[in-house]
Amino acid sequence: MLEVRNLSVRYGKHLALDDVSVTVNTGEMVAILGANGAGKSSLLNAIGRRVQAASGTLLYRGQELSQLPQHLLVASGIALVPEGRGIFPRLSVEENLTLGSLPARDKRNTGQRRELVHAIFPKLAERRHQIAGTMSGGEQQMVAIGRALMSDPDLLLLDEPSLGLAPIVTQEVFAALARIRGNGLTIMLVEQNARATLALADRAYLLEAGRVTGSGTASDLRNDPAVVNAFLGGSAA
Ligand SMILES: Nc1ncnc2c1ncn2[C@@H]1O[C@H](COP(=O)(O)OP(=O)(O)OP(=O)(O)O)[C@@H](O)[C@H]1O
């Protein structure tokens, strides 16, 4: 579904991504694991066309993404939940969801999409009239993901959904991601929380200082001593 080939991203003299290649197959949940500054957001933002690639190729369903005008990205089935969530804090939960449906390809099924979002995040149904900015961090992450789902994506890109969340809330958000994948979506997420991510993803890539330094199935990576030491705090997963 998505093929990133030899991608480099540069900010002035700083090479944030160096020859990165990543593949995401239809129906998979693929994680990119990396520490602060590894280049995780740069990778997602390059795919989401928020950041210009210095070189490399981005293919979505075989189509070169750079040929696609940025405003058609969502209509082509890609939704990005950016770092920091990007919700509308002064609007209600319901209004945030409604705004998410505006770029959808097929607006006739907005009611159904909303029901699906409410099924995945029952809290968003209970709190539909709450002002989004007054919600907890975990709830705001749910609003952000719910809003992205309202655009009816095939590929969901998530930038550190666990950022700033307590472990129990991370579990809640990740359980929702499992339900989303169960609905047939393809998911690519970037994360620092290797333990929670490898418990859920199908495959992962390890990103260090802008380069892919490893990849494999989540279960292989969980049992790889080098990964355990570098990404799982040295204790067995
Ligand atoms: N707009 C920018 N201008 C200059 N340098 C940038 C810019 N955005 C990112 N960088 C640099 O590129 C590198 C990779 O940043 P990026 O945000 O992709 O990392 P990250 O893995 O998402 O980190 P974090 O976990 O902290 O979100 C960092 O060294 C960062 O300082």
Ligand SMILES: [Mg+2]
């Ligand atoms: Mg980041």
